[in-house]
Amino acid sequence: MTLASAPGKIILFGEHAVVYGWPALAVPVTQVQAQVEVSDSVQAGIWIDAPEIGVQTGMGDLPTAHPLAAAIMGTLEALAPPLALPPFLRIGGSRRGISIHIASIIPVASGLGSGAAVSVALIRALSAHLGHPLTDDQVSAIAYEVEKIHHGTPSGIDNTVITYARPVFYVRGQPIETFRVGAPFTLVIGDTGIPAPTRESVGDVRKLWEADRDRWEKVFDEVGLIAETAKHRIEGGESMGLGELMDANHALLQGMTVSSPELDHLVLAARSAGALGAKMSGGGRGGNMIALVAPDLAEAVAASLRAAGARRTIITTVH
Ligand code: PMV
Helix, strand or coil: CEEEEEEEEEEEECCCHHHHCCCEEEEEEEEEEEEEEEEEECCCEEEEEEHHHCEEEEHHHCCCCCHHHHHHHHHHHHHCCHHHCCHHHCECCECCEEEEEEEECCCCCCCCCHHHHHHHHHHHHHHHHCCCCCCHHHHHHHHHHHHHHHHCCCCCHHHHHHHHCCCEEECCCCCCEECCCCCCEEEEEEECCCCCCHHHHHHHHHHHHHHCHHHHHHHHHHHHHHHHHHHHHHHCCCHHHHHHHHHHHHHHHHHCCCCCHHHHHHHHHHHHCCCCEEEECCCCCCCEEEEEECHHHHHHHHHHHHHCCCCEEEEEEEC
16 A cells, blocks of 8 residues: 655745746645555556545546546556556556545645645555656646646646645746745635635636736736745745735735635735735635734634634644
8 A cells, every 4th residue: 555645735925927927935734635545456447536526436437637537647657658558457567456545635626736735645656556656846747737627727836836845936937946934934824615716717817918918917027026025035034024915915916806705804804813914825716815923823813714704724834
C-alpha cells in the first residue's frame, strides 16, 4: 500500500491577474489535506473510490475528461511510453490490479485548491506505488494538465504551491520562486459555504479583458504591484503592513466582478472584528475569504466570521 497527501492552498494576492501573467502570492494550508492510498487488488484494472465526490467506479467507466481519469492517465503516460498503454493492465510485463482510495477534507470549489491537492496526492501515490515516484516538476506538470479540466485556463499557481508545499511568488511561465517569510503571520480563512466553480469567474474576467484590454491590464498592473509589495513586506518581516494591501486587492477584485455579497459581508465582518485587512481569495463569487489578524485576535475574528455566516473558519500561521 502506498500513501501520499497534499495540502490545501490559499492565494494571498494576485488571483485572476495571475492568469494574464501578473504575479501572485500563495501559501500552503496544511490544516486541510487530500490523501490518496493506492493498493494492489486481485482484480485487473483500476478501481477508484472517492466517496466525497461520489466516485466509486472502475477506471474504464470514467469519462477520459474526468479529472481523476486525467490524473491517472497522465501519471501512467509519464511512466510508460503512450504506445504501451493501457499500462495499468500490463506493468512490468505482468497484469496487475490497483485500487485507489481518495479522501479529502478540503472543501471543493472553495478556493482552497482541492482539485490540485487531489491530483498531486494521486499522482504521487500512484507513481510511487508503481515503483517510479515522479519528481516534483513532473507531478506539478501533470497536475497542471488536470487543472485545465477544472479551470479552463489555469495560471498554474494551484498545482505549483501545492506540489512544492512552500510559499510561492508565482508568475505564469517563469521558474518557480519560493519566498522567505521574515516573520510569521496569522490568517483567518472564512468559508462562505457557497461552491463557486473557478472556471466561471475566470471565464467572466476573460470576457471583460477581451472587451477592453487596456482598461483591465491597468487593473492587473495595480494587482501585480500589490503582489510585489506584499512579497517585499513578507520577506522583510513587515507582515502587519499586508492588511492595507489586502483591502486594496479586494477592491480591485470587486471591480472585476468576482466578489459576491456574501464574500463582501465576511470581509467587512472581519475588518469590524479587528482584522488588519481582509479580501476574498481564489476564483471568488463564493468560496473563501482571508483576514490578516494579530495572533491574539484570531479566535475572536473567527467567531465573528461564523456569526456573520461563515460555514467554517480556519486559523493558519504562515511561516
Ligand atoms: O479558486 P482557486 O483558489 O482554485 O484559484 C483560482 C485562481 C485564479 O487566479 C482565479 C485562477 C488561476 O488559474 O490562477
